[in-house]
Amino acid sequence: MMSIATFFCLPTHVFAATDNYAFVSATQATRFQTLTSQLRCLVCQNQTLADSEAPLAADLRHQIYIKMQAGQTDAQIVAYLVARYGNFILYRPPFVPATLFLWLGPALFLLLAGGGLLFFIRINRKV
Amino acid sequence: MLKHIRPLLPLVIFVFIAVFLWKGLRLAPAEVPSPLIGKPVPAFSLPSLFNLQQNYDQKIFNGEVSVFNVWSSTCSACAAEHDLLMDSVAHTQHIAFYGLDYRDDTEAAKAWLKHYGNPYHLVLADVSGDAAIDWGVYGTPETFIIDKHAHIRYRQIGAIDRDTWQHVLLPLIEQLQHEQ
Numbered sequence: 196m197m198s199i200a201t202f203f204c205l206p207t208h209v210f211a212a213t214d215n216y217a218f219v220s221a222t223q224a225t226r227f228q229t230l231t232s233q234l235r236c237l238v239c240q241n242q243t244l245a246d247s248e249a250p251l252a253a254d255l256r257h258q259i260y261i262k263m264q265a266g267q268t269d270a271q272i273v274a275y276l277v278a279r280y281g282n283f284i285l286y287r288p289p290f291v292p293a294t295l296f297l298w299l300g301p302a303l304f305l306l307l308a309g310g311g312l313l314f315f316i317r318i319n320r321k322v
Numbered sequence: 323m324l325k326h327i328r329p330l331l332p333l334v335i336f337v338f339i340a341v342f343l344w345k346g347l348r349l350a351p352a353e354v355p356s357p358l359i360g361k362p363v364p365a366f367s368l369p370s371l372f373n374l375q376q377n378y379d380q381k382i383f384n385g386e387v388s389v390f391n392v393w394s395s396t397c398s399a400c401a402a403e404h405d406l407l408m409d410s411v412a413h414t415q416h417i418a419f420y421g422l423d424y425r426d427d428t429e430a431a432k433a434w435l436k437h438y439g440n441p442y443h444l445v446l447a448d449v450s451g452d453a454a455i456d457w458g459v460y461g462t463p464e465t466f467i468i469d470k471h472a473h474i475r476y477r478q479i480g481a482i483d484r485d486t487w488q489h490v491l492l493p494l495i496e497q498l499q500h501e502q
Contacts (some may be wrong), residue, residue, distance in 0.1 A: 237354060237460035250425060251460055254451050279458040281357040318328070 214253065216260050223263060230269055231256055234276065235284050243286060356458050356477045363472050364456035371423050371431055371445040378446060383472035387498045388418040389491075390466040391442070392454060394426045395434035397462040403481035404438050410487055412441035416499055421445040424454050424462050467491060469498045 218224040228245060234255075236247035244252050244259075255276070262272050276284050288294045296303075358364075363380045370376050383390075389411055393400040411419055421442035423431045428447055435445070448454050457466070458477075467476040476494055478486065 240351065250451065251455075254455060258452075258455060278357060279455060280460065281355055281458075283354045 214256055214260075216256075219264075226269070227260065227263060230272065231259060233286050234273075235286055237280055237284065353479045354458075354460065356474070358458055358474045359477065361474055363466075363468060363474055364453075366446075366453045366456065368422075368446040368448055368453055371421075371428055371435075371447040374428065374447065378444065380472060382418070382420065382444065383468050385470060386416065386418045387470055387495055388420060388466075388468040389414075389495070390420045390422065390468055392422045392424050392457070392459050392462055392464040392466075394424045394462045395430045396426065399481040400463045401438065403463055403483070404441075406482055406484060406487055407441040408439050410484075410492075411482075414492070414495065417495060419443050422454065422457075423447045424459065425449070425451040465491075467494055467498070469501060 216224075216227070218227065231245035232243050234244040236242045236244050236249055236252040236255075238249035238251050239247055242249075242252075244255055258275075259272055262275065267275075273285070282289055282291070282294075288297060290298055363383050365380050367377050367379050370378065382388075391407065391411075407419075411417075419442055421444070423445055425448065428449065431445075431447070446453075457464075461479070463481055465478040465482055466474050467478075469475050475498060476491070478491065482491065
């Protein structure tokens with residue numbers, strides 16, 4: 196019975212990275228986890244800051260932790276990182292001119308494919 | 323009319339895909355563009371590697387065109403570019419050549435410079451790596467070219483080879499030297 200209770204108390208997501216940060220509340224721990232999961236590790240670029248074991252990722256998590264303890268908002272922390280590493284650090288790219296094609300591309304391809312499909316259906320009817 | 327277009331469609335689709343793949347070949351996502359280009363160097367206070375009691379700040383970049391090379395004794399690409407730093411960068415006239423020893427053991431770093439030679443006018447030690455974050459550094463080596471007014475003008479990611487030095491960095495340095 197006890198062991199089952201212990202099992203359910205285990206964190207559902209275990210950090211790949213082995214930091215040991217003390218948070219004032221569970222809410223703040225979740226906030227830290229959510230924020231670091233939305234940021235890219237610049238060393239191993241297909242991993243998030245939360246997952247990466249790279250020394251730079253650990254340094255950046257440390258900076259994020261310090262800033263969170265200092266009462267900074269998520270937006271302030273993200274702005275701090277973007278000022279240094281650019282939008283590339285964001286896993287969710289912002290909607291700006293440089294990412295226009297990225298955001299609208301899929302819709303464009305869907306329109307092209309749909310148009311092509313209609314076109315061929317009409318041709319084949321006439322033949 | 324449709325009958326004339328139809329045989330051309332595979333060609334059109336081929337060209338469309340080829341353009342995308344061709345562009346994809348030239349993308350270098352590992353080289354993250356720096357948002358700091360054109361901005362003043364970040365503020366810092368860092369000790370000299372050879373005298374940890376003596377600190378320097380961003381004012382060292384005022385007055386002369388500077389080359390700022392981020393390296394570490396644990397980095398093999400840094401050893402690869404070191405010959406070029408020794409025989410070309412260090413002998414360039416009218417520049418200040420600074421090193422930043424990034425996240426390194428200071429004794430190992432000093433031994434490394436003794437072994438390979440020290441091309442820098444001054445080496446700063448960033449043992450924690452915190453100062454490098456303000457420069458947007460995410461690996462070693464990285465090299466910044468800084469103008470006379472301490473604004474970052476260029477960032478090289480990875481080792482400098484002779485081609486890059488001759489055709490990119492040196493022309494830029496000469497251009498910046500002529501700016502007022």
